[in-house]
Amino acid sequence: MRKAAATRALLQEQAMALFVQQGFDETTVAQIAEAAGVSQMTFFRYFPTKDAVVFDDPYDPVIADLVAAQDAGLPALERVRLGLLAAWSSVPDPVDGAVRDRIRLIAGHTRLAAGIWENNRRTEDLIVEALTGTGVGRIEARVAAGACLGGLTAALLDWASAPDGHELRDRMNTALDLLGDSGGRGRRTR
Incomplete structure (x- = not known):
């Protein structure tokens, strides 16, 4: 359970860093997953869309x-x-x-x-x-x-x-x- 919470938090942290740095529209799920060191499939286990990272x-x-x-x-x-x-x-x-x-x-x-x-x-x-x-x-x-x-x-x-x-x-x-x-x-x- 702790690992899941840590992965979710890391995805959000990396996503926000990329959004602030390069813009929301310019940031891809692939970039967020790569920055967090996980696969895109893992990203979608935690968030159904890129928008969901922001509104969790x-x-x-x-x-x-x-x-x-x-x-x-x-x-x-x-x-x-x-x-x-x-x-x-x-x-x-x-x-x-x-x-x-x-x-x-x-x-x-x-x-x-x-x-x-x-x-x-x-x-x-x-x-x-x-x-x-x-x-x-x-x-x-x-x-x-x-x-x-x-x-x-x-x-x-x-x-x-x-x-x-x-x-x-x-x-x-x-x-x-x-x-x-x-x-x-x-x-x-x-």
Whole structure:
């Protein structure tokens, strides 16, 4: 099991190094496999496509479980927000530029940027399933998940494109805090 995880991580590391160095479109699976010292067949055992190397996200089931674990008496938006805050607090902050490089790569590439929303849709589906499994209506679950994931995506892209010294965790927490404030603070009245 450890060898598989190490091979997967090495493939991702080598792929990102090549993507940053020569561009996503210019990098081939053969080059990634060669840089990692494995065959192309081995690459495809771990990733179905080159795009999948960029979008690999092992946290979706954890996020869904943490959303489902929130107090069922809370509004759906608050359950999603609190579940995502719990998920972010359990993930270590990136200590090098690899995550920022990955997000910049995605944001600067039309097809990959569209992939963010496809990746979010998969996460959203799991959150919706978790919420509806506890009695939340489908539309309420979908809107709550979409709002929170949209806020996180905006914060993530902003963090990657405009470094301002704030840690990723701080940026994500700020985005989720703003969604929590949607009940009134900061709204103008007429």
